[in-house]
Amino acid sequence: MSIYRVLIDANDQKGLVHKVSSLFYSHDLNILTNSEFVDKDNNKFFMRSVVDGDVDAQELQKSLQELLPTTSKIDVVSPKKKNIIIMATKEMHAIGDILIRHEAGELEANIIAVISNYDELESLVTKFDIPYITISHEGLDRTAHENLVIEALSVYKDVDYIVLAKYMRILTPRFIEIYNNKIINIHHSFLPAFIGANPYKQAHKRGVKIIGATAHFVNNNLDEGPIIAQEVIHIDHAYSWRDMQRSGKDVEKVVLSRALKLALEDRIFVYANKTVIF
Amino acid sequence: MSIYRVLIDANDQKGLVHKVSSLFYSHDLNILTNSEFVDKDNNKFFMRSVVDGDVDAQELQKSLQELLPTTSKIDVVSPKKKNIIIMATKEMHAIGDILIRHEAGELEANIIAVISNYDELESLVTKFDIPYITISHEGLDRTAHENLVIEALSVYKDVDYIVLAKYMRILTPRFIEIYNNKIINIHHSFLPAFIGANPYKQAHKRGVKIIGATAHFVNNNLDEGPIIAQEVIHIDHAYSWRDMQRSGKDVEKVVLSRALKLALEDRIFVYANKTVIF
């Protein structure tokens, strides 16, 4: 008996649930959980079913593809550990949280490498026997530095996700295109408030009473990619921007790990620069 | 074209989604939203579908009953205003919130009467042209007083829900049996902490850092019925129990109104002294 996650992203039409559930039934599959969402405005249909039964994944995928409109994206996923690469700069809280979860077996993931533009985190990362690659940006322009990063990444095949755990460099469109919808970033503000540099300073100046963090896929426009998860904490006038930064770390790491977990469990669909999350 | 909420509470078996969605398809119904939950441990299946199409409600209900196991409870509901009666004592915040929502058209409900053991709320309730019935408990034992309440209630047919908006009297099993799973209460604590009288005093004595409120159906055991909704707020050492009580009001009214809304929209299934909420 195997367990599969069946992911369907299709144009909406009457009877889709009926068709898919009938096909499951004809393959003698048991539905463990089932989530659907119809976006009427955009005529879109999304479905994530977890099924178990005695059928081959490729056969199931093939029969689903025969059944459904040719425009649909269909994916039959066998739950297994995905390969992730973490990129970070100097801060320890976000990557540290992922390392501990990884070590505890909480994540459906193998961390195959960590890449940083500094060596501050090397001592931490190598404790966990994970390769640490320092690619300094000093003396290099953005493109030259990024080319070195892309080269280092190219060694690793089957990279499912790149996690930017407080990687403080802006990526170029070229990079983003290579890893389209595979790069998860944590932005240290409640987007779309305080886009750009030092959101905590901006938040302090504005006198907000809540600060937050946003995990999102990265696209060409800085901090404007599809949002996966957000969380906030209450603050007050007594917080300096450094206090906000300190307190913000706890939100940042929680939100990034939550987003990563959603991605690893194939719970995220991306469309129209937004996410559907089951 | 009519919209229906189809509610299914059945023993689990393979193919239920397939069977139901096929029946919808054969009736040319469109699924607007669909929620399912399988409780493996108890072998239970719950489904709430909102469908639209050109079919008669009774016909749809009949064909679903023919399709599904005889043990199933099936309900095809046409969205319309439900009849509710509010019971309260003296406090204004919970009933006030419902009255304003009612007046604003936020609720799928008609408030057909308010019953209280005091007349403090009469001036407020009658502003909204809602009948207010005072049934004082003074000089009466619990049963005698409750008999008067039951008598007053018996005038109203088709009562869908009785909302206890800070009704500070304990109901007897007889009352509860008459309105089984139709009585929604707000308890001013985060159940199961602080069952019984004056939870805020208990909370203050215990020195908790969070207080809450719980909306639940009422059953024979005080404060032990199926929980519908809960919410909390953070407090600190500076709160006296009266401060907690004051702040707690905001949570109480929010949670009670949320639970009522869920009930009015047929989103709650009750089993095993718990709720499934879609």
Added chain:
Amino acid sequence: MSIYRVLIDANDQKGLVHKVSSLFYSHDLNILTNSEFVDKDNNKFFMRSVVDGDVDAQELQKSLQELLPTTSKIDVVSPKKKNIIIMATKEMHAIGDILIRHEAGELEANIIAVISNYDELESLVTKFDIPYITISHEGLDRTAHENLVIEALSVYKDVDYIVLAKYMRILTPRFIEIYNNKIINIHHSFLPAFIGANPYKQAHKRGVKIIGATAHFVNNNLDEGPIIAQEVIHIDHAYSWRDMQRSGKDVEKVVLSRALKLALEDRIFVYANKTVIF
């Protein structure tokens, strides 16, 4: 024995707490609560003490003014109901919440009038025997309409706060100057995200996972005045912008009432376009 709220807004200097508490002691005053905040960057000191004792308010104010630097703002307030005017448009939730709190005696306030550019809320407001003034903006330019509002307001002396409970008109600088730091607005987004019109539509388009509301004092720049209170709720992809709007109402009313309560209890200091809240 009288209770006073002593409010001090001064440039910081060593010994301020000592000086003030010594003066309290010499007047045989008892400190019930005491809150201070020093903003080192701006060299500012804020203090709110609640004291009780047998002294005249004006005498206390005079002796504090003699004691403290001439630049300080000092206020000795006797807790009593403040006069507020509510301005609203058509939506019932925010004003309804304030009306119920007013009726329940929860607020240290008299609502002396409600002004609206529509008559939709008249039936609700007059239930509570509060004057309702409709000043339609139809056929009038912004200034002409606002002049009528200012004229209507001018009848009421001693207006402590004007509460914009979803008043959907933009105020001109002239209006704001008259009621500087006395106008409390509820903006239906988590500022500074989604400034301007229809924040829920903006939020839906952006695909955020949290929506919020912000209560703030109104200044010349739309939605950019000092923030008093903020709150958020989690949403998901299934929320249309109208769903967000519906759910947002609950946050809006909670935040506005919270901000109003803070103002009525003299807990807010305003400086540098921010608030200090004790």
Added chain:
Amino acid sequence: MSIYRVLIDANDQKGLVHKVSSLFYSHDLNILTNSEFVDKDNNKFFMRSVVDGDVDAQELQKSLQELLPTTSKIDVVSPKKKNIIIMATKEMHAIGDILIRHEAGELEANIIAVISNYDELESLVTKFDIPYITISHEGLDRTAHENLVIEALSVYKDVDYIVLAKYMRILTPRFIEIYNNKIINIHHSFLPAFIGANPYKQAHKRGVKIIGATAHFVNNNLDEGPIIAQEVIHIDHAYSWRDMQRSGKDVEKVVLSRALKLALEDRIFVYANKTVIF
């Protein structure tokens, strides 16, 4: 120039703030932050001031003691790293979070050792060059095992706090007496709900919609010591108790680390089985 935290726990009397702030002033100390709390019911006064200036800690303490009633507890603390020992069993999330914060320099603490009744965490802890002591309880009764733990602990002098990071053994009164108000535990429920074993199973059976975690000092009665911090998350019917356990881990670690931080920064006063937290 030195910074001190001045901690005062006294019976309330008029003029305490005046006396203390005058003494600060006479020592030419600058008040950076100041927090007070008066519990009228119990006639108690608490104060935490952070001051800087050019005075000796012992001299300051002595002059405060001369000034204040003999019943008062006065403590002048120079901020420095405190010594903590972590006790854990097998779970990695709570201890892992503390280890990362320790490594990142977020905590005012030295972790001088970890003690466990299993060796599961040894590999993690020793990565960080922290001594790991396994004291198996197998074949030993509670007292015999605990005696070994006490013996192991006795090697370490100046232990400021013992952190029970999911240490799944019940401590005897003898142990608790030795480290009175120095043992911080994380209980995996929103106390006082679900005291005792497997709170998640209890919570699942009860059908709650919110689960939580509570950090508290340990006293003789299991799970009944003074509460330091609490936090909750929303759940729904689809959560098995194991899902709750998984999700609960994130709350547990956040709450424990928050409580530890409060303790390390001398922000907690304990009285009447409650905490005052500044």
